[in-house]
Amino acid sequence: MTTVGLLVLGGGAGFLGSVLGLGGGIVLVPGLTILFGFPLRAAVAVSLVGIAATSAAASANYLEAGRVDVPLALRLEIPAVAGAIAAGLTARMVPEAILYLAFATVVLYAAAAMADPGPSRRGPPAEGPGEIRRLGVGAAVSGGAGVASALLGIGGGVAKVPIMHLVMGVPLQVATGTSAFMVGMTAAAGGWIHWLQGELAAGAAAPVALGVLAGSHLGSRTSDRIPDRALRWVLAAVLLYVAARMGWTGMRGLAT
Amino acid sequence: MRARGWFRRAPGDRALAALLRGAVGLATAALAASLLPVPGAATVEAAGVAVLLSAPFVATLSAAVSHGRRGRTVDAVLALALLATLLAGVWLGAL
Numbered sequence: 586m587t588t589v590g591l592l593v594l595g596g597g598a599g600f601l602g603s604v605l606g607l608g609g610g611i612v613l614v615p616g617l618t619i620l621f622g623f624p625l626r627a628a629v630a631v632s633l634v635g636i637a638a639t640s641a642a643a644s645a646n647y648l649e650a651g652r653v654d655v656p657l658a659l660r661l662e663i664p665a666v667a668g669a670i671a672a673g674l675t676a677r678m679v680p681e682a683i684l685y686l687a688f689a690t691v692v693l694y695a696a697a698a699m700a701d702p703g704p705s706r707r708g709p710p711a712e713g714p715g716e717i718r719r720l721g722v723g724a725a726v727s728g729g730a731g732v733a734s735a736l737l738g739i740g741g742g743v744a745k746v747p748i749m750h751l752v753m754g755v756p757l758q759v760a761t762g763t764s765a766f767m768v769g770m771t772a773a774a775g776g777w778i779h780w781l782q783g784e785l786a787a788g789a790a791a792p793v794a795l796g797v798l799a800g801s802h803l804g805s806r807t808s809d810r811i812p813d814r815a816l817r818w819v820l821a822a823v824l825l826y827v828a829a830r831m832g833w834t835g836m837r838g839l840a841t
Numbered sequence: 842m843r844a845r846g847w848f849r850r851a852p853g854d855r856a857l858a859a860l861l862r863g864a865v866g867l868a869t870a871a872l873a874a875s876l877l878p879v880p881g882a883a884t885v886e887a888a889g890v891a892v893l894l895s896a897p898f899v900a901t902l903s904a905a906v907s908h909g910r911r912g913r914t915v916d917a918v919l920a921l922a923l924l925a926t927l928l929a930g931v932w933l934g935a936l
Contacts, residue, residue, distance in 0.1 A: 588876060646858075662923055670934075770900075776894045790889075794890075
């Protein structure tokens with residue numbers, strides 16, 4: 586029964602990720618902790634495997650479409666992977682209550698982004714080729730996204746895409762494709778460390794990763810027929826609940 | 842840095858895409874097999890996870906080779922530096 590539940594959760598995360606451009610970790614980590622009672626660190630480890638799966642599948646499509654700037658990804662991924670390694674190795678020193686509060690903050694941001702996609706998603710795509718600006722800022726943000734990825738089990742695309750597009754001047758489609766390629770590397774760096782430190786629950790990674798792959802495939806096939814706006818608002822409401830629940834858990838943990 | 846032409850596939854991209862597709866196919870088969878009630882399912886699941894988490898390493902090596910062949914030394918060195926960083930993470934995690 587749990588296996589079926591994990592498959593469904595992974596499928597939902599993959600589907601929403603594909604239709605709404607939302608990273609799977611934002612759905613997977615709260616789902617695993619709230620619905621299945623996973624400890625936060627175990628949920629983070631499983632989520633990173635799911636992100637690596639989605640990234641590999643999506644990147645192949647984006648590479649075929651010429652939407653991945655591999656040289657740019659290489660430049661931004663070195664600090665991201667270094668950040669993920671540092672965070673993965675020190676994650677046990679961070680109190681779980683702090684992690685819950687940090688995750689609640691990220692989920693709150695994601696809820697706001699769902700409710701209002703912002704001008705970058707609504708506007709017409711920029712055209713290239715062009716000069717990449719502010720590589721240093723992009724590298725710094727990628728490093729921070731790497732830390733967040735290994736600590737919280739998220740891909741970090743929520744930070745990477747806006748920085749690449751709005752600050753570095755990368756066209757949105759290329760930023761999305763490059764970010765999808767990059768998050769797999771960041772997730773792999775954190776995922777290996779969590780796995781080697783015994784935090785990956787046996788029997789959970791397979792159904793979640795399979796569900797994510799199936800869900801993202803289904804989402805990419807049906808995204809044109811999904812009422813995007815309604816789905817965004819429903820998910821924003823769910824994420825608000827998740828943020829409140831995880832924030833409350835974190836506050837309780839700090840108080841005790 | 843100046844980006845290569847956006848929305849155009851670079852020479853190594855197709856090989857990289859095929860490599861990632863192969864990794865996903867292999868991992869999917871292993872993970873699906875691990876759900877069957879057979880002895881050794883945990884080992885098969887571990888193999889599937891290892892393939893998924895290793896795919897970026899192979900992709901980075903592939904990028905290093907393709908950039909090196911085209912004489913893009915800086916990009917090839919960066920790819921190797923990224924690969925070294927990834928491997929260092931695994932080594933540190935295993936300590």
